[in-house]
Amino acid sequence: MxxxxxxxxxxxxxxxxxxxxxxxxxxxGRGMTSPAHIAMFSIAAHGHVNPSLEVIRExxxxxxxxxxxxxxxxxxxxxxxxxxxxxxxxxxxxxxADPEDWGSTLLDNVEPFxxxxxxxxxxxxxxxxxxxxxxxxxxxxxxxxRVLAHRWGVPAVSLSPNLVAWDGYEQExxxxxxxxxxxxxxxxxxxxxxxxWLEENGITQHPDDFAxxxxxxxxxxxxxxxxxxxxxxxxxxxxxxxCQGDRTAEGEWRRPAxxxxxxxxSLGSAFTKQPAFxxxxxxxxxxxxxxxxxxxxxxxxxxxDLGDVPDNVEVHSxxxxxxxLRQADLFVTHAGAGGSQEGLATATPMIAVPQAVDxxxxxxxxxxxxxxRKVATEEATADILRGTALxxxxxxEVARRLKEIQADMAQEGGTRRAADLIEAELPxx
Numbered sequence: 468m469x470x471x472x473x474x475x476x477x478x479x480x481x482x483x484x485x486x487x488x489x490x491x492x493x494x495x496g497r498g499m500t501s502p503a504h505i506a507m508f509s510i511a512a513h514g515h516v517n518p519s520l521e522v523i524r525e526x527x528x529x530x531x532x533x534x535x536x537x538x539x540x541x542x543x544x545x546x547x548x549x550x551x552x553x554x555x556x557x558x559x560x561x562x563x564a565d566p567e568d569w570g571s572t573l574l575d576n577v578e579p580f581x582x583x584x585x586x587x588x589x590x591x592x593x594x595x596x597x598x599x600x601x602x603x604x605x606x607x608x609x610x611x612x613r614v615l616a617h618r619w620g621v622p623a624v625s626l627s628p629n630l631v632a633w634d635g636y637e638q639e640x641x642x643x644x645x646x647x648x649x650x651x652x653x654x655x656x657x658x659x660x661x662x663x664w665l666e667e668n669g670i671t672q673h674p675d676d677f678a679x680x681x682x683x684x685x686x687x688x689x690x691x692x693x694x695x696x697x698x699x700x701x702x703x704x705x706x707x708x709x710c711q712g713d714r715t716a717e718g719e720w721r722r723p724a725x726x727x728x729x730x731x732x733s734l735g736s737a738f739t740k741q742p743a744f745x746x747x748x749x750x751x752x753x754x755x756x757x758x759x760x761x762x763x764x765x766x767x768x769x770x771x772d773l774g775d776v777p778d779n780v781e782v783h784s785x786x787x788x789x790x791x792l793r794q795a796d797l798f799v800t801h802a803g804a805g806g807s808q809e810g811l812a813t814a815t816p817m818i819a820v821p822q823a824v825d826x827x828x829x830x831x832x833x834x835x836x837x838x839x840r841k842v843a844t845e846e847a848t849a850d851i852l853r854g855t856a857l858x859x860x861x862x863x864e865v866a867r868r869l870k871e872i873q874a875d876m877a878q879e880g881g882t883r884r885a886a887d888l889i890e891a892e893l894p895x896x
Contacts, residue, residue: 751852753780
């Protein structure tokens with residue numbers, strides 16, 4: 468595209484790229500190009516669907532016809548954006564599955580995604596027969612979307628809900644992580660199956676490049692959360708920051724009268740089966756004068772698992788997280804990409820207690836930014852949590868850094884810039 472070629476040739480930083488794409492958006496807005504059919508593909512996981520929803524809502528508001536291929540568990544949420552759900556059946560553990568269903572090794576984690584992609588592709592081919600889109604949007608976990616874009620000959624744009632690969636990522640992270648699994652018969656079989664599936668669909672890329680090196684990527688996290696951000700190719704990856712939008716439909720939360728400090732504890736939606744950790748949180752904040760604890764425990768833990776719960780502690784399976792954070796003084800989080808950026812967007816100090824996958828890296832980034840303290844789950848005793856909390860909320864340097872990052876995030880463009888960048892990738896028609 469012209470905008471992309473100019474940006475690549477000048478390589479003049481994000482301001483030039485933004486201006487080009489803003490111009491593109493105005494062109495579409497004036498009706499010089501007819502509305503497009505944009506197809507979004509994701510998996511049935513809160514952390515993968517939720518970050519995309521405001522971008523989809525914005526594209527619909529701009530007049531585009533957006534279809535969203537998703538398993539039935541998220542059909543209603545997708546329909547709420549104005550997009551048309553295209554349903555397919557997944558073999559992955561559902562959004563409320565026990566974390567143990569995902570296994571414990573690297574191959575346990577990756578094999579289900581490949582198996583799901585292979586069985587999903589025929590369903591999606593049928594779902595879009597005679598209604599191929601002008602552009603494919605896809606979550607990083609949606610392998611079939613990239614295959615379909617290749618088959619249809621249309622552009623594909625990745626919507627990444629978390630960090631992206633930097634120059635040197637393969638040598639520094641991927642190769643050491645895969646060194647042992649690749650030596651095993653099981654690991655070799657995984658790669659052989661992946662290669663064969665890609666080749667069947669006319670794709671010659673190595674599976675690692677296919678999965679981790681998109682041609683175009685919109686990154687739905689603030690640049691502050693990206694490791695080695697200075698080594699990310701911004702001709703490929705555009706950081707737009709938080710795309711949060713209006714969350715009133717999720718419900719409201721009111722800070723109790725007389726609460727001097729409010730702390731929210733949430734381990735997200737997937738890795739919530741931690742009753743011992745929640746009990747330590749109750750001990751840490753339940754008898755702390757002036758403090759009020761909002762405890763989200765998920766579906767696998769109930770109030771009976773927590774013992775005696777003081778009056779200044781409210782326990783929920785789910786809370787409208789952003790509404791609480793806008794009034795909170797501290798966030799105890801698993802450091803998922805969504806929660807981390809919500810903490811930054813609301814300038815809330817954080818205690819990061821990572822549980823899995825990218826959360827450990829996010830926790831390291833938050834701590835390096837000077838806005839959080841990382842605490843391992845097994846070390847998160849009531850005394851450690853209480854002491855860390857008191858130090859964080861009374862530290863003026865933490866507050867200063869949070870305000871600085873919050874201001875930087877506001878300049879990244881969020882939902883509107885994401886939609887501008889997507890429109891700039893639409894083929895001329």
